[in-house]
Amino acid sequence: MLDVARIRADFPLLAQRENGHRLVYLDNAATTQKPQVVLDAIVDYYRTTNANVHRGAYDLAIRATEAYEAARAKVAAFVNAWAPEGVVFTRGTTEAINLVAGSYGRATLKAGDSVVVTGMDHHSNLVPWQILCQEKGATLRMVEITEDGRIDLSDFGRALERPPKIVAFPYVSNALGTVNPAAQLAKLAHAVGAVVVVDGAQSTPHLKVDVQALDCDFYALSGHKMLGPMGSGALVAKPDLLDAMPPYHGGGEMISRVWDDHSTYNKIPHKFEAGTPNVEGAVGLAAAITYLEGIGLDRIADHEQALAAAAIEKLIEIEGVTVYGPHARGHRAGVVSFTYGDVHPHDIATILDRDGICIRAGHHCTQPLMRRLNVAATARASFYLYNGPDDVDALAGALVKAGALFGYVPA
């Protein structure tokens, strides 16, 4: 277990009280709190380094450009990207996936082609493919999931029988915490000639990611889910694929020469970064990565898996509680989705909030998954490095209270 008291001291917001209680923040799959070093990095950037990047001839602008490009190198090293120029800064995972669908997908897909997604994909790794397939007259094939919330590998195999052009899946499920066998899935998809898109929103913050070992083609990540600022994120891609892709957004920075009626484009990654970028976001994200590396992703993963296991153990002791997703350790990251008898998840969330406990209630942007689980919504607790066993106890205790309000007698 990590030294949670020491880590919490690095996060100013966690010292805040909510509804008269210690804040128990268990909505980390939605977004994470920020350590002081990230806040400092953003303020320092504006106090000492701010200028527009890649344009200025003066020293300040050169320093801003260096800070921005150093952040890119930091992200590249963090996930073992193929090259720094294979890291395109985006607003987050959603924009990164839309970039792949809107650029690579639009240039590649033809009527009659197919795209494969899974029944556990977040709407951000589903809706862009729906839009693309509708536009192109292509087929979208959704791979089924098993009862315990894992990708059904035999159905995955069947989905590849008619070779798809693109296969997209999440490394870690945001709703269930399932850790998918991403390298194995990528290998199977490559064997039939598909390009592989991995939604890394929930994996990058919580486990050691090596995109080259995964051997995917595109990998999307969000900064705000890994202690970085909102509006920061990246698409990590194989450089030769990016090179061949048409631009996504047009504007400044992404061009080489502009004529009256046409333009030539900048090199990657700049070809995909039209307009003034979110330098503050990139700098903040780099500081978050430094902080995470200081603790160690392997230790963070172990810590969260232990918390999830402890939470599951406590929750299933409460009569009427159902926990969704894989129970075996190693198959699950620090996400625990559950329901409690006929107490609706929103009612659970309202009741827990009175005790200062923040959880998510709803469909978690995974409506097709909720349909497959045959629930309208679930309650979800998601852990991070600053959560400890005291948070698990608070969750279980408040849940018993919620049950009592609805007439459930604690066992």
Add this chain to the structure above:
Amino acid sequence: MDTSRPEPQLSALYQELILDHYRRPRNKGTLEDATHSVSLNNPLCGDEIDLQLRVDGDVIKEARFIGRGCSISQASASMMTQLLKERTVPQAIALAERMSAMMQGDDGAARDKTLGDLRALAGVSKFPVRIKCALLPWNALTDAMKAGRG
């Protein structure tokens, strides 16, 4: 730093009457001879309601609903359908306005006997994120009435 609002009581929100309507919803089901049907959902939280009315002339003769959602949205729907029977369309619209006023914290509305069991939902006004739950069936009613006038 404590940034909390003054603490509203959970017991005020989860009254027995609300849980009773949640667990034993009145008028749950469909109407074969409905004159008005409206489906609404709250995409944020997934609450769903299908409201059906049989309006004869200007009078609501029957109201039924099918729904999935939290105790507040489902109890509100159950209480609403109870109240709508034999009301005229203008009366129903007036009730929807009273309900909306109560959700905005209007004490007069919270004491208004015409709202019947719905007064048990007055406490929801202290939980801003839950107001949309209580109003979902009423928004369906308002949509149905508008469609009726068209």
